Amino acid sequence: MRPVQVRNGKEFGLRTSLPLPSCGCERNIIEQALEKFMFMSMAAPIVRLAGLCVALVVVPWFSARAAENTQDKCVRLIYLVSKDREERSDFRQAIEGAIQELQKWYGEQLKGATFRLHNPIVEVVHSSQPANWFYTHPNGSNRDDWGFNNTLAEAGRLLGARYNDPHFIWVLYSDGPGNKGRGGSGVTCLPEDDLLGLIGKHPTQKHPARWVYGLGHELGHAFGLPHPADIVRDKDALMWAGFYMEHPEKAYLTESDKAILLHSPFFFNAAGGNRSSKNQDPTPINSESLRE
Numbered sequence: 361m362r363p364v365q366v367r368n369g370k371e372f373g374l375r376t377s378l379p380l381p382s383c384g385c386e387r388n389i390i391e392q393a394l395e396k397f398m399f400m401s402m403a404a405p406i407v408r409l410a411g412l413c414v415a416l417v418v419v420p421w422f423s424a425r426a427a428e429n430t431q432d433k434c435v436r437l438i439y440l441v442s443k444d445r446e447e448r449s450d451f452r453q454a455i456e457g458a459i460q461e462l463q464k465w466y467g468e469q470l471k472g473a474t475f476r477l478h479n480p481i482v483e484v485v486h487s488s489q490p491a492n493w494f495y496t497h498p499n500g501s502n503r504d505d506w507g508f509n510n511t512l513a514e515a516g517r518l519l520g521a522r523y524n525d526p527h528f529i530w531v532l533y534s535d536g537p538g539n540k541g542r543g544g545s546g547v548t549c550l551p552e553d554d555l556l557g558l559i560g561k562h563p564t565q566k567h568p569a570r571w572v573y574g575l576g577h578e579l580g581h582a583f584g585l586p587h588p589a590d591i592v593r594d595k596d597a598l599m600w601a602g603f604y605m606e607h608p609e610k611a612y613l614t615e616s617d618k619a620i621l622l623h624s625p626f627f628f629n630a631a632g633g634n635r636s637s638k639n640q641d642p643t644p645i646n647s648e649s650l651r652e
């Protein structure tokens with residue numbers, strides 16, 4: 361036996377001297393194996409680097425696209441629990457049931473086109489504010505808008521909720537006592553009155569459907585719908601007094617409402633198609649257009 365200097369060992373800066381059999385065939389096999397080993401030694405850091413790139417760049421990119429596909433351009437419902445209140449599962453379940461009924465109702469009105477819901481449908485978020493803060497803390501020149509302004513400010517701080525968000529329509533329920541539900545510019549804020557109404561515990565209006573379709577009305581404002589131009593002809597429209605009827609599910613969207621919604625980036629047909637540009641933002645509406 362004689363020591364053999366492995367050819368590629370030097371090339372890779374590795375000096376290897378092994379006693380090898382004299383048979384050239386076996387030597388070739390071993391040399392090839394060593395060359396492969398040397399190559400792998402060099403390649404391993406590259407493979408690891410490539411793996412790291414996949415982990416850091418490619419996987420998050422695909423995950424973000426997947427999340428965007430399922431969660432973008434949808435309605436997010438937030439149940440804000442005040443710091444001096446307990447979370448109530450009946451409130452959360454009632455909100456979920458209400459929006460599912462409205463999703464179906466809008467779809468029937470628009471021959472299949474409707475809005476998407478976030479997953480989870482209702483997000484429970486704990487506020488650092490006491491319940492009374494929401495509708496009594498001064499915030500704006502119009503006292504009737506304080507509840508809306510405070511609720512949006514708190515959800516903005518906690519979740520990034522904002523006017524005319526291109527990704528989400530925000531529906532913000534708080535358990536703060538009040539009776540000034542408002543909607544407009546991509547946001548709807550609703551007080552404890554509406555939560556009690558949804559579970560049939562409102563002090564004077566006991567029919568939960570009134571509060572389901574009351575949400576439908578404020579949500580309509582968030583989508584950009586105004587009150588009807590002809591309130592005599594359309595007195596029973598959802599966007600006027602239709603949600604006060606004995607059977608509010610018989611309220612309707614006017615042709616004008618339908619035209620607006622069918623061009624909203626938040627409405628999709630059953631196949632997932634959308635008549636608006638996917639990149640179109642909701643029509644900006646200033647805060648003065650907030651409506652009851």
Ligand SMILES: [Zn+2]
Binds near residue numbers: 577599
């Ligand atoms: Zn209104």
